[in-house]
Amino acid sequence: MAEPLYPLLSLTRLRMGIDGTGVVTLAAGAGCPLNCRWCINKRLLREAPAEMVTAEELLERVRVDDLYFRATGGGVTFGGGESLLHVAFLKRFRELCPAEWHLSAETSLAVPPEQVRLAAGAIDAFIVDCKDMDGAIYRRYTGGDGALMESNLRLLLSLVGPERIRVRVPRIPSFNTAEDQRRSAERLRALGLSDLELFDYVVREE
Ligand code: SF4
Secondary structure, eight states: OOOOEEEEEEEEEEEESSSSSSEEEEEEEOOOSOOOTTOHHHHHHHHSOOEEEEHHHHHHHHGGGHHHHHHHTOEEEEEESOGGGGHHHHHHHHHHSOTTSEEEEEEOOOSOHHHHHHHHTTOSEEEEEOOOSSHHHHHHHHSSOHHHHHHHHHHHHHHHOGGGEEEEEEEOTTTOOHHHHHHHHHHHHHHTOOOEEEEEOOOOOO
16 A cells, blocks of 8 residues: 655744643644635745655654653644644554654644544644634635534544543634633633633734
8 A cells, every 4th residue: 555645845943832641742734624714824835845854754864863762752833824734644654653652733623523633643742723613604714614523522522531531722813802712711711622722823914
């Protein structure tokens, strides 16, 4: 079977306290089914096209920080676009990388439920950008289906438990209000999620 590939946009080393536990290398990937108004990923893709890498190739590049990962409980975070589009790659990377490495995935959960199931077995922690829990706001901002995101979030919760899920709840300029953000957080808590990060998107007009 052909080796799964990852469309690598950029690697950022030695991150702390932003996207995972311990020292993290962020592997930003291309591709996403959503169409968010303030998406940074699309701009990055225009400026620097993605490079297709195998899990072995990526492993060789990030291994330089092996000691930091082990000493701090850190590892690799897959982000950028929609990381769960590349779940076959994530599984392969998990098989090859040291068991001590902590793998995280940034995701909007706008993927088929099967991708969520597969990712649950390969990834230690999920950082979910829910956008907004209101279906109309979600649709207007992303062009996607908020009901799919919510049902995938429930599925993920049932598979890995709340300890392995952080949900980012943004205030999105021109799309939602602080009150909408508060309502989203309330709905997420009602689902059983407690690790919530409320913050404001900082946008740059293009
Ligand atoms: S989910 Fe993220 S990568 Fe996808 S369109 Fe929205 S901002 Fe861009």
